[in-house]
Amino acid sequence: MMTLPAPAKLNLFLYVTGRRDDGYHNLQTLFQFLDHGDELGFEPAPDGELALGPALPGLAPEQNLIIRAARLLQSKTGCTKGARIHLTKRLPMGGGLGGGSSDAATTLVALNRLWRLGLTLPQLARLGLQLGADVPVFIHGQAAFAEGVGERLTPATPPEPWYLVLNPGVEVATAAVFQDPALPRSSPVLSLEQRLSLPWENDCEALVKKRRPEVAKLLGWLLEYAPSRMTGTGACVFASFNSREAAENVLAKAPPGSQGFVAKGCNRSPLQTALAVLDRGPSSDKKDQAAMA
Numbered sequence: 211m212m213t214l215p216a217p218a219k220l221n222l223f224l225y226v227t228g229r230r231d232d233g234y235h236n237l238q239t240l241f242q243f244l245d246h247g248d249e250l251g252f253e254p255a256p257d258g259e260l261a262l263g264p265a266l267p268g269l270a271p272e273q274n275l276i277i278r279a280a281r282l283l284q285s286k287t288g289c290t291k292g293a294r295i296h297l298t299k300r301l302p303m304g305g306g307l308g309g310g311s312s313d314a315a316t317t318l319v320a321l322n323r324l325w326r327l328g329l330t331l332p333q334l335a336r337l338g339l340q341l342g343a344d345v346p347v348f349i350h351g352q353a354a355f356a357e358g359v360g361e362r363l364t365p366a367t368p369p370e371p372w373y374l375v376l377n378p379g380v381e382v383a384t385a386a387v388f389q390d391p392a393l394p395r396s397s398p399v400l401s402l403e404q405r406l407s408l409p410w411e412n413d414c415e416a417l418v419k420k421r422r423p424e425v426a427k428l429l430g431w432l433l434e435y436a437p438s439r440m441t442g443t444g445a446c447v448f449a450s451f452n453s454r455e456a457a458e459n460v461l462a463k464a465p466p467g468s469q470g471f472v473a474k475g476c477n478r479s480p481l482q483t484a485l486a487v488l489d490r491g492p493s494s495d496k497k498d499q500a501a502m503a
């Protein structure tokens with residue numbers, strides 16, 4: 211079984227700079243990964259068979275981005291191989307942590323290896339974009355300033371603090387936020403340097419706080435302890451700390467009904483780190499040990 215992580219992302223800032231003719235929005239956002247997320251296991255299966263378990267409540271397997279990613283890869287390459295996929299779901303759905311997109315990205319990268327298709331990361335990222343605006347950054351696996359709908363990526367190296375992520379327990383549909391007439395859509399297009407030097411904000415935050423009092427309440431609570439924001443289109447909120455211990459101390463006091471976790475910000479995706487370990491293989495570990503002895 212090939213086991214690989216599907217990490218969460220945070221949008222450290224998120225500005226909406228305009229609406230395109232197709233209804234999608236141009237953004238300027240800073241993506242960073244977390245060392246916390248879902249986990250996927252992949253095993254070969256015959257005759258193009260695709261099986262996924264356990265099922266996610268309320269989501270038919272054919273709608274799951276994991277199966278959609280696998281089918282897309284089969285149809286684009288004509289591959290007739292199959293896979294059995296095991297999903298350990300840890301990320302809240304509709305939480306703004308990109309769980310579905312990350313699952314799709316890990317599936318594309320893993321099956322490209324399992325089925326020996328030889329697609330490059332840019333080719334996989336182009337395929338992934340058909341599944342969701344956030345999929346390409348998960349495939350490239352490097353923290354990035356994203357523009358366009360999220361597909362134009364410039365690598366970035368923001369600080370890597372500890373984060374406390376809190377989930378108010380409500381699901382926010384991304385499409386509903388982008389369709390809302392009250393969403394501000396005219397932030398200026400600035401350079402990465404300008405964006406980094408200005409305060410980091412999220413253009414969706416005020417609207418979601420208004421529509422979802424649970425988000426407003428939790429963010430208000432968290433702001434008492436540390437600088438805090440919403441990620442993506444919500445509903446999760448996050449605050450940064452200098453140490454794991456400081457973040458865990460605040461988690462221990464979190465209001466009843468909220469759920470959360472502490473994780474480290476990573477500019478290199480845990481998926482890339484796991485793939486590098488796979489590539490090195492057990493034999494090169496032994497060689498390293500021998501070289502160090």
Ligand SMILES: C[C@](O)(CO)[C@H](O)COP(=O)(O)OP(=O)(O)OC[C@H]1O[C@@H](n2ccc(N)nc2=O)[C@H](O)[C@@H]1O
Pocket residue numbers: 221233234235236237239306311341342343344345358359360384385388389442443
């Ligand atoms: C807002 C972010 O979370 C920032 O990371 C993402 O850009 C959202 O990415 P995602 O969940 O992969 O979104 P998609 O599945 O591609 O799109 C969901 C819906 O959100 C809207 N949408 C999404 C991304 C974008 N740049 N403009 C949009 O208007 C579209 O109505 C779309 O139908």
Ligand SMILES: Nc1ncnc2c1ncn2[C@@H]1O[C@H](COP(=O)(O)OP(=O)(O)OP(=O)(O)O)[C@@H](O)[C@H]1O
Pocket residue numbers: 269273274275276302303304305306307308309310311313314344382384442443444445
């Ligand atoms: N493997 C999957 N994991 C989670 N959601 C999935 C998956 N496949 C399909 N979905 C659908 O996608 C929707 C959004 O899920 P996701 O967890 O990616 O939201 P999100 O964290 O808000 O993402 P983003 O920040 O990219 O908007 C879910 O409500 C669900 O209907």
